Amino acid sequence: xxxxxxxxxxxxxxxxxxxxxxxxxxxxxxxxxxxxxxxxxxxxxxxxxxxxxxxxxxxxxxxxxxxxxxxxxxxxxxxxxxxxxxxxxxx
Numbered sequence: 001x002x003x004x005x006x007x008x009x010x011x012x013x014x015x016x017x018x019x020x021x022x023x024x025x026x027x028x029x030x031x032x033x034x035x036x037x038x039x040x041x042x043x044x045x046x047x048x049x050x051x052x053x054x055x056x057x058x059x060x061x062x063x064x065x066x067x068x069x070x071x072x073x074x075x076x077x078x079x080x081x082x083x084x085x086x087x088x089x090x091x
Contacts, residue, residue, distance in 0.1 A: 002037075002071035004052060004060055010044075010067045020044045020067075023087040032079045040091045041070045048084035053077045 007014075015021070023044070035052075045066045053059040055075040062068055070076075072091075 001054065001057060002074040004054065004071070004074065005069040006060065006062065007067040009065045015044065015067070018042070019089075020087050023089040026084075026086055026088055028080050028084040030080050030083060032077070035076055035078050037070050037072055037074045037076075040072045041088055042091070043068045043070070043086045043088040046085040046087065047082075048080065048086075049082040050084055051079040051081060053079070 023042075025046075028048075045062055045064050045068065047064055049064075050062045051059050052062060052070075053076060
C-alpha cells in the first residue's frame with residue numbers, strides 16, 4: 001500500500017533545493033472529498049489543516065509547515081478541517 005511521507009518543519013535549505021516557492025498554490029475551503037492519486041504529488045502546507053485517511057489505513061493529520069508526498073496509487077478521503085493553502089508539484 002502506498003504510504004504518505006511527512007517531513008515536519010523541513011529546513012529552508014531543503015525547501016529552496018526542491019523549489020517550493022516556484023510551485024503552484026492551491027486553496028480549499030473546509031470540506032470533505034475523495035482523492036485518488038495517479039501520480040506522486042509533493043506539497044508544502046502554508047495554512048490550514050487536513051486529515052487524510054488512506055483506504056485501509058490510519059488517518060494522518062497534516063498541518064502548516066509540513067512537507068508531504070502523496071504517492072502515485074494512493075486512494076484516500078480528505079477532510080479539510082481548516083481552510084487549506086498549499087504549494088504543490090507533480091513528478
